[in-house]
Amino acid sequence: MARGSKMRKHDQAAPATIQAATQQTVEQHEAERIYREGVVSLRDIIAPSSIEIESNYIKIGRRFARTMFVFGYPRSLFTGWLSPIINLDEIIDISLNIVPVESRVVLENLKKKVGQLEASYAINQEKGKVRDPGLEAAISDAEELRDKLQVGEERFFRFGLYLTIYGKDLEELDLVGRKIESILGTSLIYTKNATIQMEQGFNSTLPLATDMLQISRNMNTGSLSTSFPFTTADLSRNEGVLYGLNRHNNGLVLFDRFSLENANMVVFAKSGAGKSFAVKLESLRLLMLGAEIITIDPENEYQTLCDAVGGTFLRISLASDTHINPFDLPQTVDPDEADNALRANIIMLHGLLRLMIGKMAPSEEADLDVALINVYGSKGITNDPMTHTAEPPVMIDLYKTLIQLGGAGPALASRLRRFTEGTFSGIFSQKSNVDLNSKFVVFNIRDLEDELRPIGMYIALNYIWNRVKTDKRRRVLVVDEAWQLMKYPDSAAFLFSIAKRARKYYLGLTTISQDVEDFLSNRLGRAVVNNSSLQLLLKQSPAAVDIVAETFKLTTEERDRLSQFPVGEGLFFAGLSHVIIRILASPTEEQLITTNPQQMLEATGGVAAAGSVGSDTAAVPAAATIIPPDLQTPEQQMAQTQDSVPAASTPPAGTAPAPAPFVAPQTQTQTTDNQAHVGS
Ligand SMILES: Nc1ncnc2c1ncn2[C@@H]1O[C@H](COP(=O)(O)OP(=O)(O)OP(=O)(O)O)[C@@H](O)[C@H]1O
């Protein structure tokens, strides 16, 4: 008994405690709920204050939106028909709903359809009616599709295309709507507003992968592929290097600069905006595709890159033992060029000497001309190309000739003396000892005195130009801080003549300038710009915006953006196409080309502690892997094949390179068959 009552007691106690416990959890939940309600969540931040759904538009906060859908397509479509909409400078949300349909089901339906069509055809014939071409086309389309589906060459899809447009008022909404309607209308693609279904329409264009409108058309693989959105007419090709991302549609800016009218490029921006970065990145990628790069580098920015790719780094300064002799002649095989080689070099020397000793009176110029012809003559060099292989004179020979010349000669000689025996002697007055037989050559002129820089650039340019004329190859010549050349009419004219003639020698000239005003206020500077098919404008200082906008004929929108771009972003013009580009480098590339002092320190620190840095982007060991094989010594090649570094398998130059991280992959933006039939 006692036991029984004890048990009851226990039974009564249990519900009481359970009740209390549940009560407590309920209270806790309630408290938590109240607490959560009071916390600001992401939703609160992004949600509009109100949404008003009308039959023909939605008002979200203060903006208006309207969804349109495509209901009709023509019999055939061309690749990229969607691009004009994607590239339209309006805010549009586009959703493409693609649902695969099982071929078996389609085949059965098609069989029925073909049956019906053929029956109509037979009836028409029996009645003796005239032939109906539309009916015949429908039969042949359906038959063709059946064949392709049967063998699995094509597949079948349901395709829905919805667009939500935005505007600040209904008028703007109508305007954008009409724009889209007319653009698509030109390709015989018809749209309608999703009247009374605005909410469903809006939800269908959110990135949620829901299709609440369910308005779709049948398409086969070929037709569907024509709607691939990420194509920009001129800037996405199947060849060339990746320049960056198109900010407009997130497509790739990918092409070969040698396929344009000329391969020249100008890069303008204020200091630190990323000019050198962009150019180095392009150089690195072009190098991987077999082009040769020659750079004139006034800031010592290219050394890391040069070392990493196994290039030649030439330091030109009063103290260095690198010499370039401006009297060298090109060893060209072209008979016209060869006949003219001496004359051309003498004209170049006139320009150079004006830079060195200042302006000359016409009589002095005439005397100098005689002296130049004589000094070449004294070495047995005449206009006859056969004599051009003789050892060329040097500056001191000219000095001696001038002294003996009479007339203005001795006076000119004394002005020239500081370059032959004075402070500046030694650098340009000796035999050349530089070798340009490398895929990547850098002429570093940082340590050259300011006064000598334009002279140094001029001489280096001439040396390179002679080399370019001697053997034609895919080459890019980069002149960084080119405004220094624009300061003097002679060097400016020389740069312009290179820009004008580069194309014939398979050369692309890249001109980088920080001082936009200096460059563009010069007639020759503007001529260089006009002779460049590629133009990259990164962030400009507000003071330079006007002149840039005027020179490049920018739209107001482009002009307004120009001074606000972040580092590495800008306007990119190739021929007639304008895009906003974001220049992107892989971490390994960035390591090689950055001029950020902190990153550079980290990189060199990375060498010291190579083992301790876990990432593969760490530093120079990774850099070593990008030396193209034809630049490597046999030991390097051996070492690489023993390493397990994947880039060791890069094929030799001349064959297509393996897809390294910085060589853009082949895009599929262009289908080979650019016209495809829409399933009926
Ligand atoms: N696209 C980019 N992505 C990441 N970093 C970048 C990019 N472009 C530039 N930078 C960084 O910005 C800094 C300045 O770039 P860069 O040296 O190219 O400037 P610049 O325009 O050549 O300047 P200057 O005229 O002074 O030579 C560097 O530290 C570089 O690493």
Ligand SMILES: [Mg+2]
């Ligand atoms: Mg720079």
